[in-house]
Amino acid sequence: MTKxxxxxxxxxxxxxxxxxxxxxxAKGRFLSNLQDVIPxxxxxxxxxxxxxxxxxxILVDTSEAEPEKLQMELRNADVIxxxxxxxxxxxxxxxxxxxxxxxMGLNIPVVLCxxxxxxxxxxxxYSNSVALDDTKxxxxxxxxxxxxxxxxxxxxxxSAKNQFNVNQAFYLCQRSITNPIAPLxxxxxxxxxxxxxxxxxxxxxxxDKDQDNYLNDAEMMALQxxxxxxxxxxxxLSFIKKILSDISLxxxxxxxxPLYVPDRGLTLDGFLMLNRIxxxxxxxxxxxxxxRAFHYTDSLxxxxxxxxxxxNVPDTSSVELxxxxxxxxxxxxxxxxxxxxxxxxxxxxxxxxxxxxGLPYLWTATNFPFSTVVNNRGFITLQGWLAQWSMTTFLxxxxxxxxxxxxxxxxxxxxxxxVTKARKMRRRKGRLYRSPVSDRKVFNCFVVGKPNSGKSSxxxxxxxxxxxxxxxxxxxxxxxxxxxELKGGKQYYLxxxxxxxxxxxxxxxxxxxxxxxxxxxxxxxxxxESFSHLVELLDKYRYLRDLPLVFVALKADLDKxxxxxxxxxxxxxxxxxxDHPLHISSTWAASLNELFIKITEAALVPGExxxxxxxxxxxxxxxxxxxxxxxxxxxxxxxLLTFTMVKLLKPAKFGR
Numbered sequence: 001m002t003k004x005x006x007x008x009x010x011x012x013x014x015x016x017x018x019x020x021x022x023x024x025x026a027k028g029r030f031l032s033n034l035q036d037v038i039p040x041x042x043x044x045x046x047x048x049x050x051x052x053x054x055x056x057x058i059l060v061d062t063s064e065a066e067p068e069k070l071q072m073e074l075r076n077a078d079v080i081x082x083x084x085x086x087x088x089x090x091x092x093x094x095x096x097x098x099x100x101x102x103x104m105g106l107n108i109p110v111v112l113c114x115x116x117x118x119x120x121x122x123x124x125x126y127s128n129s130v131a132l133d134d135t136k137x138x139x140x141x142x143x144x145x146x147x148x149x150x151x152x153x154x155x156x157x158x159s160a161k162n163q164f165n166v167n168q169a170f171y172l173c174q175r176s177i178t179n180p181i182a183p184l185x186x187x188x189x190x191x192x193x194x195x196x197x198x199x200x201x202x203x204x205x206x207x208d209k210d211q212d213n214y215l216n217d218a219e220m221m222a223l224q225x226x227x228x229x230x231x232x233x234x235x236x237l238s239f240i241k242k243i244l245s246d247i248s249l250x251x252x253x254x255x256x257x258p259l260y261v262p263d264r265g266l267t268l269d270g271f272l273m274l275n276r277i278x279x280x281x282x283x284x285x286x287x288x289x290x291x292r293a294f295h296y297t298d299s300l301x302x303x304x305x306x307x308x309x310x311x312n313v314p315d316t317s318s319v320e321l322x323x324x325x326x327x328x329x330x331x332x333x334x335x336x337x338x339x340x341x342x343x344x345x346x347x348x349x350x351x352x353x354x355x356x357x358g359l360p361y362l363w364t365a366t367n368f369p370f371s372t373v374v375n376n377r378g379f380i381t382l383q384g385w386l387a388q389w390s391m392t393t394f395l396x397x398x399x400x401x402x403x404x405x406x407x408x409x410x411x412x413x414x415x416x417x418x419v420t421k422a423r424k425m426r427r428r429k430g431r432l433y434r435s436p437v438s439d440r441k442v443f444n445c446f447v448v449g450k451p452n453s454g455k456s457s458x459x460x461x462x463x464x465x466x467x468x469x470x471x472x473x474x475x476x477x478x479x480x481x482x483x484x485e486l487k488g489g490k491q492y493y494l495x496x497x498x499x500x501x502x503x504x505x506x507x508x509x510x511x512x513x514x515x516x517x518x519x520x521x522x523x524x525x526x527x528x529e530s531f532s533h534l535v536e537l538l539d540k541y542r543y544l545r546d547l548p549l550v551f552v553a554l555k556a557d558l559d560k561x562x563x564x565x566x567x568x569x570x571x572x573x574x575x576x577x578x579d580h581p582l583h584i585s586s587t588w589a590a591s592l593n594e595l596f597i598k599i600t601e602a603a604l605v606p607g608e609x610x611x612x613x614x615x616x617x618x619x620x621x622x623x624x625x626x627x628x629x630x631x632x633x634x635x636x637x638x639x640l641l642t643f644t645m646v647k648l649l650k651p652a653k654f655g656r
Contacts, residue, residue, distance in 0.1 A: 006055050008173045009077035011062045011070065013092055016085040017115040020160035022059050025170050030161045037063045043170070057174060071104060078177045079109050079153075081169070085116040090141060098149050109153040109176035112145060113169050117157040146187070153181055154282070179285040183300055185276075192276050195300040196287075202355045203294050204271045206408040211335070214265035227293035243277070244270045295405065307402040309414050316423035316514070319397040320442050321390055325404070325416030332407055333385050343379030356406035360399045362392060366479040373463055373482055383483055390493040391481040393417065394442045395515075428613060433546070434606035442493045443603035444515055448503060449522035450533035454554035455498045458522065458584070461592055462496055474500035484600055492600055496520070507541050517603040518548045523569070525583060526558035532565040535572065548602040548609035549578060552595060556583035576611035 010018045019034045026041045043057040060077065062070050074080065082097055084090045093112065101110065142155040153176040158165040184196045192200070207215055207223045215223070217237065224232035244260035259270030266274070278286045295306040313319055321329070336352040337344060344352065349369075353359060359368060372391075373384030380388070393400040401413045409416065424435040447455045451473055459480035460466070480496045499506045506512050521537075523530040534551070538544055551573055553560075563569060570580045582598065584591045602609035 004055055006057045006078045006174065006177050007060060007076055008057060008079050008081050008170075009060045009062055009073045010081040010083060011064075011074070011097070012083035013089040014064065016083045016089050017160050018083050019061055021081075021083065021113070021115060021158065021166060021169070022061055024160040024163060024166045025059070028163075030163065036065075037061050055178075057170075059170075074101070074104060074106060077108060079111060079173050080106075081111050081113060081173050083113045083115050085114065090114075094145060094148065098145075098151070101151065106151075108151075109180060109182065110149070110151045111169065111173045111176055112142065112152050112155045114141065114155075114157045115160060117164065118159045118161050150182070150187060175285060179288040180298060181279060181284045183298060184284055184287060185279040190280070192272065192279065196275075197272060199291055199294075199296055199300050200272055200275055200287075201268060202406075203290060204268050205355050206294070212264070214261060214267060215271060216265035219265065223290075227290050240266075240274060244273060302405060306413070307405050308398045309401060309412075311397070311414060311417065311419065313397075313419055314422040318420045318440060318442065318515075319393055320418045320420060320440070321393050321400070322416055322418040325389075325393075325400075326386060328404065328407075328409060328416060329386060329389055330382065333382050341375075341379070343375045343377065343381050344385065345377075345379045349380070352407075355408065356403055360392065360403065362396060362399060363388070366477065370463075371479045371481060387481045387483050387493055390442050390483075391479065391495050394444060394493075394495065426607065428607075431546075431612060433610045433613070434548070436605045436607070437603065440603075441491065442495065443517040443600060444495045444497065445518045445520050445599050445603070446506070446513075446516045447496050447498045447520045447522060448507070448534075448537065449554075450524070450527075450530050453522045453524040453527070453530055453533075455522055457586060458520075458552075458554065458595075459496050459498055461586055462494075462596065466586075474498055476500055477502055484596060486600075494596065494600060494603075507537070507544070510543065513543070513547065516547060517606075518550060518599050518609070519544060520550050520552055520599060522552045522554050523563075523581075524555050525553040525560050526555050528561040528564045531563040531569050531572075535565055535567065545576070545611045548606045549576070549611060550595075550599055550602050550609060551578065551581035553581040553583045555585065556591070557585035557587050577614050578609060578611055 010022060012018055014036070019036070019038045020030065022038060022041055023031050023034065026043065038061045040061070041059045043059060059081075060073050062073050064070060080101065082093065084093055098110075146152055146155065154172045156165055156169045156172055158169050160166060184192060186193050203223075204215065207219050209219055209222075210216075220237065221232050224230070241260050244266065245262075257269050258267055259273050260266055275287045275290070278284055291300070295303045297303050311319070332352070333344065336348050338348055339345075363371070368388065369378070369380040369384065372388045373381050375381055389400060397417055400416070404413055404416055420440050421438075423437075425432045426435050447458060449455055456474055456478060459478055462480045462482055464482075477500055478498045481493060484492045484494055486492065521534045523534055551569065553569065567575070573580050579598075582591065582595050584595055586592070607613065
């Protein structure tokens with residue numbers, strides 16, 4: 001909880017000893033002849049040795065003689081300390097007080113306290129649960145109320161006169177707030193609740209470092225150290241093993257289910273059973289310590305501040321993975337590649353994502369894993385895995401931070417990110433254009449053009465795959481992301497996006513265009529109606545001329561057609577002071593390589609590909625361009641060679 005001050009409202013019939021309990025707690029001694037209602041008492045956060053007093057606590061005494069004030073205090077309270085002392089006040093607990101709380105719609109825990117137990121020899125505490133061990137003596141007064149009212153968290157007997165259990169009752173009130181049992185345990189059926197089970201299952205999976213489905217001694221000790229900052233006692237560990245190994249002590253549903261296997265460790269069922277025992281025996285703070293060490297809130301969700309840390313990202317900056325982030329993802333891939341075949345199959349992916357809400361929507365919406373590099377069996381490779389996360393971080397870094405926490409990243413998750421410098425602008429003859437880029441490794445390219453111009457085929461070729469000859473129109477957006485290793489060992493990631501029916505909406509969205517590094521304008525060189533579509537786009541969306549543009553003539557292996565347009569491609573690009581369109585074919589490996597280099601070059605040196613600037617005005621950018629590393633392969637020499645040989649053996653029309 002984030003609340004700094006907790007409020008406890010102490011209520012009950014007149015004469016049950018409410019004021020005496022408050023002053024006995026505050027003063028450490030019994031005081032007689034008190035006024036009916038005493039002022040609120042503040043208990044400091046370091047009161048005594050209370051393990052739950054991490055926050056300041058206010059004790060508010062109440063009186064039924066002032067009903068309006070009573071209701072106000074109850075509504076402001078975090079927990080109710082309900083006191084009775086005799087048969088008459090006991091009966092009013094269920095007939096009056098609990099009914100009043102429900103009629104007010106209060107949804108806060110109640111600690112039931114039987115006061116004036118001056119002759120009581122021992123101090124048993126009763127939780128709203130059914131105990132497994134035989135050492136707890138169930139009180140006939142408490143059980144009916146515990147069974148009927150789930151709001152009652154704990155019951156305790158006290159004596160303000162003898163200072164018996166007064167501190168304990170206060171501790172239980174605080175614990176019911178800081179470590180509530182309600183989210184963990186369903187007292188009606190005597191089982192952990194589903195959300196608690198899901199959270200504990202994830203903790204088990206993260207703690208099972210060798211992934212053998214058992215928590216061995218070393219893993220148990222590591223978990224203990226992480227959650228409690230101390231080593232587990234050997235005797236306690238042996239006791240846990242004994243309890244879980246003794247079938248006679250286990251509930252009926254676990255008789256045929258191993259909870260602990262000698263020389264292997266705790267099973268998942270054993271881990272869940274252990275936490276069930278903790279909650280049933282009133283030690284649910286132990287389970288909460290486990291949960292909070294893994295950033296769970298009282299609602300059993302991972303804290304949003306951990307999943308989505310605040311990051312200062314200027315409007316023209318991008319977010320990329322840092323070297324630490326890449327190392328973590330490489331280690332994760334290798335750990336879950338069980339058969340060491342260099343690819344994550346469907347089963348391995350499912351096991352990896354068991355600790356998360358499932359695949360990110362961004363992935364499922366863009367046909368993962370076929371949005372990146374897969375092997376010949378369709379399994380994502382390490383190259384594709386890193387490319388996919390590079391794309392995810394660039395498009396929505398919050399997905400990356402959240403999933404790395406789900407995967408068990410334990411340090412400050414902001415360390416896995418690198419925020420690039422804000423994009424700078426230069427001015428030339430009254431026009432602004434983007435400055436050369438020096439610190440970015442991930443670039444975003446929008447692939448735009450008339451339907452059936454070959455855009456989807458271009459994306460498939462970028463991933464080293466042979467595109468099907470049959471034409472299938474693109475409806476939903478598509479993404480292809482791959483790495484480019486350039487001369488000198490410098491590596492970049494290039495994202496190609498095709499938008500299908502959403503293309504017009506994207507081009508009208510200037511915020512989306514600000515995320516674009518290069519626009520790749522494609523047309524079918526064998527279709528005489530294709531190029532006019534690009535001319536119309538640039539006339540309709542004039543602001544596209546402020547971005548780096550690369551023109552591409554696809555299906556160049558087919559017969560070139562004169563374009564039925566007011567201006568031919570070469571003349572049009574000359575008028576924009578841009579390079580002529582590259583002629584690309586899936587049968588020409590070198591042409592594909594040249595295109596991906598040119599797109600990367602346009603992203604690195606935007607001024608060279610921004611329309612409207614004659615070459616003689618580009619000297620400074622040209623010098624930068626000459627020093628930039630722009631040679632390399634988009635998909636690697638071997639994949640391109642294989643791709644070319646397949647096409648030579650069976651000629652196919654590009655983009656068909």
